[in-house]
Amino acid sequence: MFLDSSDSIEKFGLDFIFSRNWDPVREEFGALTFIYGTIVSSFLALLISLPISIGVAVFLSEIVHKSVRTSLSFLIEILAAIPSIIYGFWGIFVLAPFMRTTIQPFLQSVFGFLPFFQGTMYGTGLLTASIILAIMITPIITAITRDVLKAIPVSQKEAAYALGATKWEGIKMALLNARSGILGGAVLGLGRAIGETMAVTMVIGNKAQIKASLFEPAYTMASVIANEFAEASGGLQVSSLIEVGLILFGVTFIVNSMARLLIYSVTRKA
Amino acid sequence: MTAEKVFKNPANLKRRKFVNSLMIFLCVVSSVLTILPLLYIFIYTTQSGISALNIDFFTKLPKPVGETGGGMANAIVGSGILIGIGGLIGIPIGILGGIYIAEYSKSFLAGVIKFTTDVLSGVPSIVVGIFAYGVVVLSMQSFSALAGGFALGILMIPTVTKITEEMLKLVPQSLREASLALGVSRWKTTLKVVLKTASSGIITGVLLAIARAAGETAPLLFTAFGNSFWQTRLDQPIAALPLQIFVYAISPYEDWHRQAWAGAFVLIFLVFVVNFLVRFVTRNKYS
Numbered sequence: 001m002f003l004d005s006s007d008s009i010e011k012f013g014l015d016f017i018f019s020r021n022w023d024p025v026r027e028e029f030g031a032l033t034f035i036y037g038t039i040v041s042s043f044l045a046l047l048i049s050l051p052i053s054i055g056v057a058v059f060l061s062e063i064v065h066k067s068v069r070t071s072l073s074f075l076i077e078i079l080a081a082i083p084s085i086i087y088g089f090w091g092i093f094v095l096a097p098f099m100r101t102t103i104q105p106f107l108q109s110v111f112g113f114l115p116f117f118q119g120t121m122y123g124t125g126l127l128t129a130s131i132i133l134a135i136m137i138t139p140i141i142t143a144i145t146r147d148v149l150k151a152i153p154v155s156q157k158e159a160a161y162a163l164g165a166t167k168w169e170g171i172k173m174a175l176l177n178a179r180s181g182i183l184g185g186a187v188l189g190l191g192r193a194i195g196e197t198m199a200v201t202m203v204i205g206n207k208a209q210i211k212a213s214l215f216e217p218a219y220t221m222a223s224v225i226a227n228e229f230a231e232a233s234g235g236l237q238v239s240s241l242i243e244v245g246l247i248l249f250g251v252t253f254i255v256n257s258m259a260r261l262l263i264y265s266v267t268r269k270a
Numbered sequence: 271m272t273a274e275k276v277f278k279n280p281a282n283l284k285r286r287k288f289v290n291s292l293m294i295f296l297c298v299v300s301s302v303l304t305i306l307p308l309l310y311i312f313i314y315t316t317q318s319g320i321s322a323l324n325i326d327f328f329t330k331l332p333k334p335v336g337e338t339g340g341g342m343a344n345a346i347v348g349s350g351i352l353i354g355i356g357g358l359i360g361i362p363i364g365i366l367g368g369i370y371i372a373e374y375s376k377s378f379l380a381g382v383i384k385f386t387t388d389v390l391s392g393v394p395s396i397v398v399g400i401f402a403y404g405v406v407v408l409s410m411q412s413f414s415a416l417a418g419g420f421a422l423g424i425l426m427i428p429t430v431t432k433i434t435e436e437m438l439k440l441v442p443q444s445l446r447e448a449s450l451a452l453g454v455s456r457w458k459t460t461l462k463v464v465l466k467t468a469s470s471g472i473i474t475g476v477l478l479a480i481a482r483a484a485g486e487t488a489p490l491l492f493t494a495f496g497n498s499f500w501q502t503r504l505d506q507p508i509a510a511l512p513l514q515i516f517v518y519a520i521s522p523y524e525d526w527h528r529q530a531w532a533g534a535f536v537l538i539f540l541v542f543v544v545n546f547l548v549r550f551v552t553r554n555k556y557s
Contacts, residue, residue, distance in 0.1 A: 197395065
C-alpha cells in the first residue's frame with residue numbers, strides 16, 4: 001500500500017494531512033476534512049456508547065439472574081453480527097427521518113445556543129452517523145467490559161459488602177479496579193468505529209466540509225474510499241485514496257494494538 | 271469525615287441507598303436501550319423484506335430501472351462464489367493458525383501470531399479491500415471474483431483462528447496425554463484426536479466466519495465490483511448480494527428499495543440462523 005500511494009506522498013508530502021482541498025478535477029488532494037469527519041464521528045460514538053456499554057455489562061454480570069443473562073448476551077452478540085450494510089439501510093430509512101422530525105428539533109430547541117446544534121436539519125449527518133456507530137460498537141465494548149469484570153476477584157467485592165457497602169458501591173469498586181481493561185474495550189470500540197465504512201457512508205451525507213454543527217453532513221476516510229475508489233479517474237486520485245487508506249490502517253493498527261495490550265494486562269492477571 | 275461517621279449517619283445511608291437504586295436503574299435502562307435497535311432492525315427488515323420476497327427474487331436477473339419484478343439470482347450465486355473462494359483461502363489458514371496457537375502456546379511465535387490475528391481482526395474491512403486491490407486487481411488489470419474472494423478470505427482468517435484456538439483449548443489435556451502415551455506422534459495426535467474432538471465447534475466457527483463474510487460490503491466495492499448479468503468466470507467482475515443491496519438502497523427507486531429489503535432480510539436471516547446454530551452446538555457440548 002505504501003508503494004501504491006508513493007505518487008501522492010511525493011507530490012503532497014505532509015500537506016496531504018493538513019489540506020482541506022479535495023478536487024479530482026484539478027488533481028489537488030488533501031485529507032483533512034476526512035480525518036476530521038472520522039475523528040469526530042468515532043469519538044462522539046464512543047461518548048454515547050461507553051456509559052451505555054458499561055451499564056449493560058454491569059447489568060449482565062452483577063444484577064440480572066443467570067437465565068436472563070444468557071439470552072440477553074446472546075441478543076447482544078447478534079447485534080454485533082448484523083452486517084453493517086443493514087445498519088446503514090436501516091439508518092437511511094428509519095433513523096434519519098426520525099432524527100429529522102424528532103431528535104434534532106428537540107436538541108435544537110434545548111441546546112440551540114450551542115454551535116453544535118445549529119443549522120439546517122437534514123436527518124443525515126455527523127450526529128446520525130455517530131448514533132449508528134454507537135449502536136454498532138456497544139456490543140464490543142460490553143463484551144470486553146464483562147470479561148474484565150469477571151477477571152476481578154470476587155473476594156474484593158465480598159469484602160466491600162461485608163463492610164456494609166451497597167450493591168452499587170461494590171460494583172463501583174470493581175469498575176475502578178477494572179478501569180484499564182474497560183479503557184482497552186473502549187479503545188477497541190473506537191478502532192472499530194474509525195474503520196466502519198458502509199453504515200457511515202450511507203448516513204453521514206458525504207460532503208467534504210468542516211462545520212461546527214453536528215447536523216451538517218460530513219465525510220470520513222473510510223467513506224471517501226468506498227465512494228470514489230472504483231470510479232477514481234487519474235492515477236494520482238487512486239494514489240491519494242490509497243494514502244488515505246494507509247493513514248486509516250496506521251491509525252487503526254496503533255489503536256488496536258493499544259487496546260489489546262490494555263486488555264491483556266488485566267485479563268492475564270486473573 | 272471518618273468511616274464511622276459515614277456509616278452511622280442515617281441521612282448518608284439514605285443518599286447511598288438512593289444512589290444505589292439510581293445506578294442500578296440506569297444499568298437496566300442502558301440494557302433496554304441496547305436491545306431496542308436490535309429488535310427494531312430485525313422486525314423492520316423482516317416486515318419490509320418478507321413482503322418483497324418471492325420466487326423471482328431467487329431465480330431472476332435484475333430488471334432495468336422502470337420495469338418491475340426481477341430478482342437477485344446473479345448476486346446470490348455471485349456471493350456464493352466469492353464466499354467459496356474466500357473460504358478456500360481463509361479457512362485452512364485460520365484453522366492451522368488456531369492449531370498452532372492452541373497446541374504450541376508456549377512458543378514465542380505463537381504469542382506473536384495471537385497478537386497479529388487480534389490486531390488483524392480490527393483492521394477495517396475497507397483497508398483489506400485496498401490491499402486486495404493492490405495485490406490482485408492491479409496485477410490482473412481487472413476487477414474480478416478472485417480479488418473479492420481474496421479480500422473475504424483475509425477477513426475470515428481472524429474469526430476462524432480465534433474459534434479454533436478456543437475450541438482446541440476446551441479439549442481435555444488427558445486426551446492428548448492418552449494418545450501420546452500410546453506412542454502416537456504429536457502431529458497425528460493433533461490431527462486425529464484433538465482436532466476430531468473439537469471438530470463440531472470448529473465447524474460452527476467456520477459457519478460464523480462465513481456468515482460474517484456474506485455480509486461484507488466495503489471490500490467488495492472495488493474488488494468484485496458488481497455486475498448486473500450472469501457471470502461465473504473468476505477473472506471478471508461479479509455481483510454480490512450486499513453490493514446489490516447497497517446500490518439499490520441508495521437509489522431513488524421505490525421498487526429497488528423493496529428488492530434491497532428482501533436482500534437485507536435474506537442476509538439477516540442467515541446471520542440469525544448461523545448464530546442460533548453456533549449457540550446450540552456450543553451449549554450442548556461444553557457447558
